[in-house]
Amino acid sequence: MKKSLGAKTFLYSSPVLLVGSYDASGKPNAMTAAWAGICCGQPPCMYVSLRQATHSYGSIMERKAYTISVPSVDLLAETDYLGTASGRDADKFAATGLTPVRSDLVDAPYVAECPLVLECRLVHAIDLGLHTMFVGEVLDVKADEGVLDEQGYLSLERVRAFLYAAPERSYYAAGEFLGKAHVAGKSFPARG
């Protein structure tokens, strides 16, 4: 028997990301978002959901672009700060000492210190209520050489990305490797 907890956004394993944009004055800004994810394979698309009240909202609507920078656990304090202060009041890059880098593909900056970066061209802005979902086509993914393994593939162990648990409003590390997809389920019949 399950207990009702009400109509809530209770989901685990949200990614922790820094959304980069330029505001109307050209100032680079970054805000933390966890309501984000992959939403299409071809064309490759990501989304981030932001409140209209954020400084980033107007910037992304104006520039039709944003970046996603994936922080490692070393940047936990900076990441948390970027989710609390507003670019309207603060120069958050200056406050944290992080370095904005102008994307050469979209009109937005990314965070140099993040090992993994996605450059997105805005394709949809879907107003859902308190939040607007910004769907962006990924034009390129860039990674530090140090987070690629010997075969040149991205390694979670090296990226050290962490996650957000919405029900607890807490950050958690990624844990142990459990298995490759499409392997663990082979014990069941393909046709039931």
Added chain:
Amino acid sequence: MKKSLGAKTFLYSSPVLLVGSYDASGKPNAMTAAWAGICCGQPPCMYVSLRQATHSYGSIMERKAYTISVPSVDLLAETDYLGTASGRDADKFAATGLTPVRSDLVDAPYVAECPLVLECRLVHAIDLGLHTMFVGEVLDVKADEGVLDEQGYLSLERVRAFLYAAPERSYYAAGEFLGKAHVAGKSFPARG
């Protein structure tokens, strides 16, 4: 200097979820999805992105409803299987021994063995290309009593949700607690 990896859906910490629906014949079905997440706070909304080719696609379009069941790591093999077989060919509940439970709020079944369940009414179906994004309003969240802590709050440690790392096509456990949001960043000035 970052290395270009091309236009890819490379993001970490995707949730691993089972999407429940009834097909045209009334057969309960569940498929695994990792391209899913929170997309609005008020009304509370989730999305899952599915390919049109999936059996679940037609079911959700027809019934205007789906459930999200969050598996614990104990259900890793079942979860992986539900992401490989199609409900068009197989009775995936029968094949895995999992139990479909009819939601009393939406026209869709959830998975009894999953400790956390969200019942969603379809509000948008957004065709992005290979995938369609199904945005659903969460009408209720239900959890097993055993995954609530002493104060009645959800506990990731008890739910034992796991995550999908798209770049590696692999499952990972959730790891250690790193900190509460809006605490770790307090060392930086509110105004830069």
